[in-house]
Amino acid sequence: MEIAMRAPLDPPFEEISPPLRAFLGRTLPPSMSPAVLGDNVEEGRILPVSWTRLHTESNLGSHSPEIIVIVDAPQLVLHPARFVRAMLTIRETWPSALIHAPGVSGADTMALLTFLGVDLHDTARCRVSAVSGSVIDSFGPRKCQSDESLEELLSISVQAMLAEARTIRAALARGGMRALVESRASSSPRAMEMLRFRDEALAVSHPSSGPLVVRSGRRFEVAGGEVLHSPTVRDWHMFIDTCWKPPAQQTRAMVLLPCSATKPYTRSPSHAAFRRRLHHPSIHEMMVTSPFGLVPRELEMLWPAAHYEVPVSGRWSYDEREMLCERLALLIERVQPEVIIDHALPDGLIEQVKRRTKHDIHLLECTELSGTDDLVSKGTTVIRTLRSDSSPTAETNLELLEKVGLCVIDGLNLKRSSGRELALEQLRSVARRLHGSDAWLDHCSLSGRPPQWRVCFQGHEVAEWLPNRGRFAFRANGIPFLGQTNVFPLVELTGDHPLRGDVFARMILDTPNNLREGQDVIIVSDGKVVGMGRVVSPGWECGRTPGVQVKVTRRVPSTSL
Structure with missing residues (x-):
């Protein structure tokens, strides 16, 4: 297998790198799993995998590939449950690698495949369709129209894929990917099966998933x-x-x-x-x-x-x-x-x-x-x-x-209670949703004016409720106190990376695997609380992918509670 690059994609991004090559090895149909293949894939930038290899080769997880190719994707998509399980396994085992499922992409499947985790799409299916006199648009394969020549069929299908790619990027930007996938999958029973199998699989493996806090414009x-x-x-x-x-x-x-x-x-x-x-x-x-x-x-x-x-x-x-x-x-x-x-x-x-x-x-x-x-x-x-x-x-x-x-x-002889007492109880309910516990509000009181309440401990402000953003804003002086409550998860940094900006993957020594996007965490270095931040990526991905993992919101000052 060879993958050639058409642009300078490797640092320092000045010239096109040589093609990437990998030995495919034996490939058997998914129906023959768990047959032993008798060979092992070699370490490299490309990792060819199949349904059979995922179930028989025990040392696959030790590889650190940049691109993963599902070589039996055309056969695997005929079994929606298997394809979904394979995608979830690959994505969570190698979260930083790009996934390529050759021969299955088209304008009708790009949204669902991207939603499941596929990063690289090819035009092989469009080429096969053009040879048979068909076009693939966002509604699926169709026969060519009278005003479409046979020479144009491939170009029409590819242009439909490019248009769908732009639609997908826009949906990802506004947070509307789920709605786009449902609208596309509604015309294909097999695509709808994949979507349902994905939902059921995530309900079992990640019952508490998804973001807790999002940006204001997300819908x-x-x-x-x-x-x-x-x-x-x-x-x-x-x-x-x-x-x-x-x-x-x-x-x-x-x-x-x-x-x-x-x-x-x-x-x-x-x-x-x-x-x-x-x-x-x-x-x-x-x-x-x-x-x-x-x-x-x-x-x-x-x-x-x-x-x-x-x-x-x-x-x-x-x-x-x-x-x-x-x-x-x-x-x-x-x-x-x-x-x-x-x-x-x-x-x-x-x-x-x-x-x-x-x-x-x-x-x-x-x-x-x-x-x-x-x-x-x-x-x-x-x-x-x-x-x-x-x-x-x-x-x-x-x-x-x-x-x-x-x-x-x-x-019921209902009595009126203090407005601040009721507001504190309501913020406890918010804390149970956002932080899993309201214990950090024990012995705290409220000050300020509603609805933007200030949370105080022993007369010192430790947090402020921001209703328009649906979250708390924590104060730097209160971070050590919040760390002692054992409510917030800890993200431990390596000793050779002092906290100066946001937290990147190479800086993380240890982190829980059940973190959620938008969750507030305490940042620890050398056993000391040094700051607080919000998680950018989910726990199974945190610390294993490039880029910012925790957006730092506060650093502990020299004098604090």
Whole structure:
């Protein structure tokens, strides 16, 4: 095998390097795995691999290639589950290497292959298609049209690939790769199989994956029903199902509100109207939306809840209803609120929840609510304030919401709590999402003005909550204190690389393998805390790829807490 370069790609980028060569060795069809090949690949800049070789050659992981070639890619793509497993294994074993899957790329498959990890694409499939009198565009192979000559077929397919490459680069830049892949895969059953197998594989190997904090302009684009199974959505579902709990002042009563086109929801006119009618901070506000199911008010500023766009039609598909029913059933069983005001659920869904859960749910129409005594019952009382086939912001529905809200406040004798005490509990919920624990907020207090609260420990400011960015900004003087809480993961540097700028791969001595993009970490050198930063790459890649691994946000000054 020989790969020739057409541009100076090696440092110092002044002249074109000689071609790269590698010995392919024996290759057997994937169906014959795990047959022993009887030879081993040699160390070099190119590493040829196959499904059989991945399962039989135990020392492959010791190689450090720059380019990996999946030599049996045309046969492997006929088995979507195997191809996905091979891609995930290769990408996580050699995260800094470029991956080439020869003979499978085209304008219709480039987006999915790039999404799975393929970096280098060729025109072999386009050439074969042109010989047979076909063209490959973004919708797949097609017969040539009457105004297309046979000599132009290859050029048409290649131009379609170049156009698709530009579309992919734009989607990667704006964070919309998932939506592009779903739109392309919808025309190919095999491509959709690969996407589903990828989601299932990541749900097992990386149940908590995806970024925690993103740049302000990034969007989570919702393209179709497959998004319900994406790692980002599954991660949110798992957190709400297992880790989320309401602030201590809001455990007894909850109101379910619809989502809005404006994100975060608080800034929308509809939610301003809802909040004017509720009157009391002791009723927890929970938004009902697809694909995330439930979004607590205190987490609406976080990724992805503040960054997604979904068509608002008021109609729920079967899969969406099932997803929402499961989220509600798990939440009611775990949190067990005394009263839930339903101002958002589609017709008949709360009855589904009641049938699915063992927790005692008492359904009460707002017209049946004659006084506070109706709220006294075992389990959870659900009161619906949304009339069928009407808007949640209709005046009659808002009046019902206000009436029921006042009745719940009186019936449960809810007390108003300090605004700062409630805000601290809400920030604890944020910390559990972003940092996995709220222990660093123990013995802390709040100062400043809402919503940009300052977090103080023993009178010293250690962090500031930035709602517009969905994260905390930590102060340099508080980093040693934060390091003592054992909440933040440690990134250990080698002793011969002092912390002067950002953290690069060659500077890292040790790091956890479960880090997530945007996660806050403590930077340690020679056993001392020297700074704090945010992770740029996921844990399986951190320290093993070129470039910045941790963006340093603060360095420890000479005097600190």
